[in-house]
Amino acid sequence: MSASEITPIDKVTLGRRGAMATIAMAAGIVVSYGTAAIYGLRFLFGRQKPPRMVQVLSAALTEVPDGGSRLAQDLSGRKFLLVRSGGNVSAFSTTCTHLGCQVHWKTEDKAFICPCHDAVFDANGNPVEGPPPIPLARYPVEVRGSNIFVSMPEA
């Protein structure tokens, strides 16, 4: 076929049959590439399974003064705070609830300071100053005999 025999695109009349065929073809393309795109995106998103919780032997009950607190750490060096009130013990994460940095315990101020964006939390993990929206996260605690076990995400 020579170039002069090709019908210009704006002169092509589609007809009902042709229109249906075009729509079916377009739908097929959208569905097949769409499916591939969804699989591809899921592949890239990866496995978003939260880390396993592990129980860490944190301290003996007698090591945390009644009405006071003690900074403990797991084997990877990650710190967390134990606060005791009678027989009740709470454990706070030291991960800042603003953008995830590790807060530091300042003994003289009795407060946690986040070095990233100047946040301050009191000894009970409540935000006192700066941008954090919520208190420090609490970890589940179990007191077995005279020992304190804290469940926290595996490092």
Place this chain on the structure above:
Amino acid sequence: MADRILNWVSERIPFDWDNLKHFTSEPIPRHMHKWWFCLGGTPLYLFMIQLVSGIALTFYFVPDPSKAYESVRYITEEVPFGWWVRGIHRWSGELMVVSVILHMMRVFFTAAYRRPREINWLIGMALLITVFTFGFSGYSLIYNQVSYWATVVGTNMAAAVPFVGEYMAGYLRGGPVISANTLTRMYVLHIGVLPTAAFGLLALHIFLIRIHGVSEFIDTSHGESRDDEDRFFPFFPDHLLTEIAIGIFLIFLVSQLAIIFPVQIGEPANPAVTPEHIKPEWYFYPVFRWLKLFSFQTGIVSTIGIVMVMFAWPWVDASIERRFPGREVSVFIGIAAVVAMVVLVLIEGLSGH
């Protein structure tokens, strides 16, 4: 003989070379003789330096959390001229940010984004975001304390974006927390995705400049007018020579900076302890300080809002111009924005924490 070779070539590459002459003799307005207006070519040149030095660094860098820091130390301390190549990569990156900001300010204050050049402003903004993402992903690779915690803060910022945040953070981290997947992703982003995006955006940016022509800047206070015969000079060779001269100066400057201010490696990353004094790169200071000033959601949402207004600026400007014709309100807003940025950088830079 020469004819036979030429014939051989033109048969295999059937291209009308006169077209190239037409392409390279683009008329350039005479204000482009001033260096201030050549800032668009500077990032392009720096991008090429980044590309060459970056490819060189990939020969030694290992994107694995237990080996990344050691491989950067090896490049810096043991590979011959490793410190120099790394210095060039780092310093050309810093200069890239500076030149892109200056180029953008020039475009802003000469209102070169106005109709019909709005799309090129959008592409320029996309390039600005690309450059910042290059910086962020680049320094996360070193796997020292600053880079590790910057990655933590950066991905958590992405997670805080309303509606799509968790997905964005998931894609960046490759899991629910920072892991080996995150480093691989940052690496692939830095050496694959971003360079490809930058190539495409640069090509579009230059293509649009070429078909629109460079906007003229006629300085009537110095007796210039649209009727002057010497309003233009050709791209080739005049402007190309200017760019080459700037390029040579840039290579010299980057090399000197790499020698005088050698890059450091810092402390290796420790996921258990955030250092007591931590700051990102200087070009993230405004956002860093901004986030300290406001509550969590306000800080994140306002940052996104500012970026969106920057993208939409040609249209925002057009609507301001309709309301207050001829008052150049945009110039004052621009000055206020630049002053605010400089103040935030200074406050953050000078504060101890």
